[in-house]
Amino acid sequence: MSDKTPVDIKKHFEQMAAEYDDVIRQVVPHYDQMLDLVVRAIPETNSNIRVLDLGCGSGNLTMKLKACFDDATVIAADIAKDMVDLARIRLADLDQVEVVQADMLALPFEQNFDVVVSTLVLHHIADAAIKEKLFATLYRVLKPGGILCIGDIMLGETLELETLNREYWITHMQSYFSNDEIVNKWVPRHEATDAPRSVGDELRSLEAAGFDVPFVVWKCFNVAVYGGVKV
Numbered sequence: 001m002s003d004k005t006p007v008d009i010k011k012h013f014e015q016m017a018a019e020y021d022d023v024i025r026q027v028v029p030h031y032d033q034m035l036d037l038v039v040r041a042i043p044e045t046n047s048n049i050r051v052l053d054l055g056c057g058s059g060n061l062t063m064k065l066k067a068c069f070d071d072a073t074v075i076a077a078d079i080a081k082d083m084v085d086l087a088r089i090r091l092a093d094l095d096q097v098e099v100v101q102a103d104m105l106a107l108p109f110e111q112n113f114d115v116v117v118s119t120l121v122l123h124h125i126a127d128a129a130i131k132e133k134l135f136a137t138l139y140r141v142l143k144p145g146g147i148l149c150i151g152d153i154m155l156g157e158t159l160e161l162e163t164l165n166r167e168y169w170i171t172h173m174q175s176y177f178s179n180d181e182i183v184n185k186w187v188p189r190h191e192a193t194d195a196p197r198s199v200g201d202e203l204r205s206l207e208a209a210g211f212d213v214p215f216v217v218w219k220c221f222n223v224a225v226y227g228g229v230k231v
């Protein structure tokens, strides 16, 4: 996988914002389950939490989060203007939700979040050093006792496991698309914009960035929910 610059990814999501919610469940297995589990992994110690939804896209994760934690204050951040505009419309009726345009690699926030959540975003960073720097930033913006919870697509730990992941993903897409669309549209799009890493590599980077307790909540072939606790 090659590195993708934030500018390429920004443009990609600005172009696909309008079709995003129509296709995301068709392209990502267990999309809703993954988002639900990210929310369920948040300890219910305090409903009045302050949450950062990193790479919020059209706002689906923030919606699920507010359905469980209605007193939560959520800052939903995304680099792509069209996604920010869409999220602002879709989340307009929710109290204590602010949608901001921001690059996760240059976050303008202080240490005041109880929770950071992010779904289907971090696989756009291929470079381990950049990923670790981002994890260190997320550690910094969390309060002590805070939790980072990520849902994302993953690379298999070995070539054989990656082959199984790839088969699982293709089988999922065959329920929605022709083989021609899968081979000539969705697989090339994945190769061009995504750079997933294995769960093991992600947990090692979380630990290297300072997270005291890296964890995995759930994994099913090419999708997983994992994160880290700041003690």
Ligand SMILES: C[S@@+](CC[C@H](N)C(=O)[O-])C[C@H]1O[C@@H](n2cnc3c(N)ncnc32)[C@H](O)[C@@H]1O
Binding pocket: 006, 009, 010, 013, 014, 024, 054, 055, 056, 057, 058, 059, 060, 061, 077, 078, 079, 080, 083, 102, 103, 104, 105, 118, 119, 120, 121, 124
């Ligand atoms: C596949 S979408 C996921 C959206 C949403 N989290 C969800 O689960 O439906 C990836 C999102 O990450 C955003 N993104 C990519 N790189 C980013 C960056 N450097 N900073 C902030 N957002 C970024 C994109 O604009 C896009 O909206």
